[in-house]
Amino acid sequence: MQAFVLVAALAALVPATAAAGPVDTPGFTKAFSCSACHGSAGAARADAVPILAGMPAWYLKKAIDDYASGRRPSPEMEPFSKMVTTLGVDDVAAYFATQKREASPIKLDRAAIASGRTAATQCAGCHGQDGRGDQAKGTPPLAGQPAGYLLNQMKLFKADKRSPGDANLTALKALMKGVDDPTLANLAAYYASLGR
Amino acid sequence: MARMTRREFLKASSAVVALSGLAGCASTGGAPTTTSTPGDLAPNRSGRRVIVIGGGWGGATAAKYVRMQDPAIEVVLLEPNDKFISCPFSNLVVSGVRSIESLTFGYDGLRKQHGVKIMRESATAIEPDAHRVRLARGFLTYDRLIVAPGIDFQTEQIEGLAAAGDRVLHAWKAGPQTVALAQQLKEMPDDGVFVLSVPPAAYRCPPGPYERACQVAWYLKTRKPRAKLIVLDANQNVISKPALFRAAWQAYPNLEYRASNKVVKVDAAARELTTEFGDKVRYDVANVIPPQRAAAIAVQADLVGVDKRWCEVNHVTYESVKAKDVHVVGDSTIGIPVPKSGTVANSMGKIAATAVVNLLNGRPAPEMPPINTCYSWVSDTEVMAVINAYRIDSGKVVQIEQKLTPGQSALYAHHAEAWATSIWADILA
Ligand SMILES: Cc1cc2nc3c(=O)[nH]c(=O)nc-3n(C[C@H](O)[C@H](O)[C@H](O)COP(=O)(O)OP(=O)(O)OC[C@H]3O[C@@H](n4cnc5c(N)ncnc54)[C@H](O)[C@@H]3O)c2cc1C
Numbered sequence: 001m002q003a004f005v006l007v008a009a010l011a012a013l014v015p016a017t018a019a020a021g022p023v024d025t026p027g028f029t030k031a032f033s034c035s036a037c038h039g040s041a042g043a044a045r046a047d048a049v050p051i052l053a054g055m056p057a058w059y060l061k062k063a064i065d066d067y068a069s070g071r072r073p074s075p076e077m078e079p080f081s082k083m084v085t086t087l088g089v090d091d092v093a094a095y096f097a098t099q100k101r102e103a104s105p106i107k108l109d110r111a112a113i114a115s116g117r118t119a120a121t122q123c124a125g126c127h128g129q130d131g132r133g134d135q136a137k138g139t140p141p142l143a144g145q146p147a148g149y150l151l152n153q154m155k156l157f158k159a160d161k162r163s164p165g166d167a168n169l170t171a172l173k174a175l176m177k178g179v180d181d182p183t184l185a186n187l188a189a190y191y192a193s194l195g196r
Numbered sequence: 197m198a199r200m201t202r203r204e205f206l207k208a209s210s211a212v213v214a215l216s217g218l219a220g221c222a223s224t225g226g227a228p229t230t231t232s233t234p235g236d237l238a239p240n241r242s243g244r245r246v247i248v249i250g251g252g253w254g255g256a257t258a259a260k261y262v263r264m265q266d267p268a269i270e271v272v273l274l275e276p277n278d279k280f281i282s283c284p285f286s287n288l289v290v291s292g293v294r295s296i297e298s299l300t301f302g303y304d305g306l307r308k309q310h311g312v313k314i315m316r317e318s319a320t321a322i323e324p325d326a327h328r329v330r331l332a333r334g335f336l337t338y339d340r341l342i343v344a345p346g347i348d349f350q351t352e353q354i355e356g357l358a359a360a361g362d363r364v365l366h367a368w369k370a371g372p373q374t375v376a377l378a379q380q381l382k383e384m385p386d387d388g389v390f391v392l393s394v395p396p397a398a399y400r401c402p403p404g405p406y407e408r409a410c411q412v413a414w415y416l417k418t419r420k421p422r423a424k425l426i427v428l429d430a431n432q433n434v435i436s437k438p439a440l441f442r443a444a445w446q447a448y449p450n451l452e453y454r455a456s457n458k459v460v461k462v463d464a465a466a467r468e469l470t471t472e473f474g475d476k477v478r479y480d481v482a483n484v485i486p487p488q489r490a491a492a493i494a495v496q497a498d499l500v501g502v503d504k505r506w507c508e509v510n511h512v513t514y515e516s517v518k519a520k521d522v523h524v525v526g527d528s529t530i531g532i533p534v535p536k537s538g539t540v541a542n543s544m545g546k547i548a549a550t551a552v553v554n555l556l557n558g559r560p561a562p563e564m565p566p567i568n569t570c571y572s573w574v575s576d577t578e579v580m581a582v583i584n585a586y587r588i589d590s591g592k593v594v595q596i597e598q599k600l601t602p603g604q605s606a607l608y609a610h611h612a613e614a615w616a617t618s619i620w621a622d623i624l625a
Pocket of ligand 1: 249250251252253254255274275276277282283284285286287317318319320344345346347367368369370400401404491492493525526527528536537538539540541569570571572
């Protein structure tokens with residue numbers, strides 16, 4: 001009886017469509033080590049790590065570059081970004097950019113989403129109305145990312161711990177400093193709910 | 197051949213039906229084209245069969261990734277257990293923070309999503325020249341074999357350990373022993389002494405014993421503050437993340453760590469351990485993690501080196517240096533500068549699967565390095581980690597970098613949970 005529950009629980013960890021990666025899918029082998037944390041084909045099912053499936057190639061490349069150089073500190077991603085650089089970041093970025101995004105299964109609070117929607121007006125100028133991101137402004141898509149990951153990144157910006165001292169992010173960090181933590185959590189819930 | 201009982205015969209023939217019934221993606225179709233040799237449990241008609249020995253972190257991953265990359269290859273996975281129980285996070289079962297059920301998964305995903313044929317059996321021998329794997333009742337032939345049986349214990353190296361039976365547990369293969377050790381800890385007298393013995397390197401999961409020390413110490417601190425934990429380490433120092441573990445232990449004054457204290461004898465009646473230097477240590481609960489080697493099947497098939505312990509492999513294909521068309525992944529391997537971890541075994545499983553798929557398709561295997569991450573729970577809520585990245589240089593795996601988390605935190609505990617969720621699905625779903 002318990003066994004059935006467990007099998008069901010594991011089934012919930014996989015996206016509905018089983019990832020099919022024929023041997024010739026470009027980038028598949030260069031990207032498959034990432035699934036140990038970011039889920040099958042970048043479709044993360046956990047709350048604390050970003051979904052990579054469908055991430056624009058330019059942004060993924062920037063993130064890898066920032067981690068590899070140590071500009072954006074992360075004990076996990078710094079070594080793996082150096083590895084990606086040796087394997088060829090273009091192939092890895094192109095692979096994830098072409099993977100279909102699956103909605104995260106993490107449950108969200110309706111009230112938090114509603115409050116977050118109101119607070120998000122101050123973000124739309126840079127991230128777009130629907131949180132889709134804008135390469136011209138250097139903003140990644142926020143829509144559909146797990147709330148836990150988004151909230152933590154906002155706290156890192158607020159404390160100037162993500163890309164500390166980066167002049168391009170001064171406006172963003174100044175904005176974050178003026179937002180209290182409960183509002184950040186609401187913003188995270190709102191952006192996580194988009195595109196589901 | 198030994199005579200079969202009627203029941204054995206029925207079991208054997210149903211295994212044949214189960215296998216051949218599913219076979220045939222790339223077969224010539226219709227009637228068998230090969231006349232079966234007596235004992236051949238399922239004639240290999242496609243000429244593209246991969247057998248995987250062991251459905252743990254390395255083997256289950258390899259089975260899935262062969263099928264994902266080339267569904268025309270038949271994959272047969274041999275695994276005696278009907279459930280996968282995760283060693284990672286099992287130290288949290290010892291401290292009562294997690295249940296063993298939360299670490300237990302079925303093999304349905306491999307079977308249904310990926311068409312892996314699973315036989316609930318142990319391989320009893322490997323015959324590389326004949327390309328055969330022997331089972332209790334016959335054999336199966338393969339084109340390529342992936343051996344991923346994990347580790348076995350060198351119980352004979354500690355006097356009295358075998359005789360101690362389940363009075364002295366290792367709990368180093370997650371399962372009934374893990375649950376039994378948690379029970380022993382719970383039932384220990386309030387002022388009791390728990391002794392944890394760490395084996396000499398190389399063994400499965402370098403930080404694992406020190407994580408266990410944290411979990412036992414955390415349990416004692418919160419439930420039995422008068423009790424004590426003594427760690428007897430055969431090594432000269434904590435062999436993984438020493439500074440981080442020693443910092444974590446500051447929170448546990450009830451933990452006493454003794455380096456260079458190799459346990460050589462167990463007296464279960466007197467409840468006493470003896471070290472190499474003749475020191476005797478009394479215990480209420482003894483958790484002895486014995487020295488280790490590659491699992492029996494790998495030793496018996498002579499895939500191990502002169503040390504008779506571990507299997508040396510090619511760093512790109514994971515093919516054994518001793519047997520052609522036989523690949524070895526996971527804890528059984530040595531010589532690649534990586535720890536014996538679940539993350540590494542999962543990584544090796546993918547790379548070996550890719551090599552096998554390419555080689556069976558007449559192409560060279562791509563050069564892919566493995567990755568490593570080991571998260572360690574230092575309390576019920578905080579985690580720290582070691583991360584290693586590698587590259588391939590002139591056909592050999594070399595490390596690019598090793599990084600540690602700057603300390604322990606609840607955030608890394610969230611990362612650890614994310615890793616577990618993702619990697620369990622990567623192996624089985
Ligand atoms: C307490 C503990 C904590 C750990 N924590 C972590 C962690 O946090 N992170 C991490 O990365 N790693 C961790 N590890 C290490 C990790 O569990 C191992 O490195 C990993 O399981 C190795 O995978 P494997 O495939 O080589 O062996 P296993 O996972 O042990 O799989 C081997 C399988 O082969 C089967 N088998 C054996 N012989 C035969 C045969 N003759 N025929 C058929 N099947 C056979 C066995 O039944 C078993 O299922 C931990 C280990 C322990 C003990």
